[in-house]
Amino acid sequence: MADAKVIPFDDDRSRSGGAQRSARRRAAGPAVGTAALSALPGQHDAVQAQEVVQGDGEPMEGAQAQEGARRGSWDRRIASGLAFLRRRVTGEYEVDEFGYDKELTDQVLMSVLRPMYEKYFRVEVKGIENIPSDGGALIVANHSGTLPLDGLMLQVAVHDTHPADRHLRLLAADLVFVMPVVNELARKAGHTLACAEDAERLLRQGEVVGVMPEGFKGIGKPFGDRYKLQRFGRGGFVSTALRAGVPIVPCSIVGAEEIYPMIGNAKTLARVLGIPYFPITPTFPWLGPLGAVPLPTKWTIQFGEPISTDGYPVEAAEDPMLMFNLTDQVREQIQHTLYKLLVQRRSVFF
Numbered sequence: 091m092a093d094a095k096v097i098p099f100d101d102d103r104s105r106s107g108g109a110q111r112s113a114r115r116r117a118a119g120p121a122v123g124t125a126a127l128s129a130l131p132g133q134h135d136a137v138q139a140q141e142v143v144q145g146d147g148e149p150m151e152g153a154q155a156q157e158g159a160r161r162g163s164w165d166r167r168i169a170s171g172l173a174f175l176r177r178r179v180t181g182e183y184e185v186d187e188f189g190y191d192k193e194l195t196d197q198v199l200m201s202v203l204r205p206m207y208e209k210y211f212r213v214e215v216k217g218i219e220n221i222p223s224d225g226g227a228l229i230v231a232n233h234s235g236t237l238p239l240d241g242l243m244l245q246v247a248v249h250d251t252h253p254a255d256r257h258l259r260l261l262a263a264d265l266v267f268v269m270p271v272v273n274e275l276a277r278k279a280g281h282t283l284a285c286a287e288d289a290e291r292l293l294r295q296g297e298v299v300g301v302m303p304e305g306f307k308g309i310g311k312p313f314g315d316r317y318k319l320q321r322f323g324r325g326g327f328v329s330t331a332l333r334a335g336v337p338i339v340p341c342s343i344v345g346a347e348e349i350y351p352m353i354g355n356a357k358t359l360a361r362v363l364g365i366p367y368f369p370i371t372p373t374f375p376w377l378g379p380l381g382a383v384p385l386p387t388k389w390t391i392q393f394g395e396p397i398s399t400d401g402y403p404v405e406a407a408e409d410p411m412l413m414f415n416l417t418d419q420v421r422e423q424i425q426h427t428l429y430k431l432l433v434q435r436r437s438v439f440f
Contacts, residue, residue, distance in 0.1 A: 345389030
């Protein structure tokens with residue numbers, strides 16, 4: 091099997107991929123466009139399908155025309171799927187220096203996560219326009235839910251709703267990159283180690299980077315402390331944004347706290363397994379694998395007004411007082427928005 095090609099971040103193809111992905115998704119929808127059908131040998135576009143005539147010269151019934159369009163759609167999907175498999179087998183696909191596989195993410199990973207995003211958690215996105223259409227940006231979000239599903243749903247939200255077809259590159263804890271299978275999938279999806287060097291490189295290359303400063307303190311907190319932000323560390327994310335000269339976009343996620351209500355923590359078992367915590371919920375571990383199914387809560391993700399950093403001098407990234415003030419500003423903005431969204435929501439599940 092041929093090796094995958096590695097391309098640098100500043101390759102023009104990586105920047106134009108958003109428009110290609112948007113076109114592919116539109117073509118893959120239930121309504122088949124003229125260009126999609128006409129691109130296949132022997133296929134007619136939707137307009138021609140409505141004008142197809144039977145042997146006696148009379149127009150086909152509407153249902154028959156629709157059936158022909160559906161068959162053409164499935165033919166196109168099968169052809170696209172076979173072409174995708176051929177590229178994977180032969181190694182004719184591209185990954186960047188961090189291991190990000192855009193084609194696999196767009197066509198497979200996002201397709202797997204999208205039903206959970208749209209149907210199960212019914213995520214509502216607000217303020218997506220606060221993410222810049224181009225250039226680097228650092229999204230800072232709260233973290234919760236016992237398992238890091240909030241990060242994945244945040245990635246789908248940016249991927250599917252941003253008008254400029256932007257991709258979110260999440261910074262993940264080192265635990266993610268020592269777990270078999272998870273490590274490989276995380277790299278393919280664009281995640282990278284949560285360190286200042288990698289984050290700054292991505293931001294300088296014009297990527298949208300996501301960080302959840304609460305870390306395990308946020309995702310593993312007890313249910314009684316839901317929607318109470320934990321400590322944001324030493325403000326390393328602020329320093330990174332200042333050095334890269336990119337805006338900080340606060341993000342508040344409501345709904346993730348209730349998917350696994352954590353009522354206990356088996357600390358001894360967690361130490362034996364080498365994990366930060368071992369959650370005990372009303373359903374896990376009592377119901378076995380069934381207890382690992384998250385509750386179908388209703389989610390809201392809101393992106394706040396960006397906080398500009400390009401007006402500060404270069405040495406500002408080394409000013410501890412400025413780090414503290416900006417970190418506190420971001421944290422307070424996220425916390426205030428969380429409270430506002432909680433007051434507005436009608437129910438945990440609706």
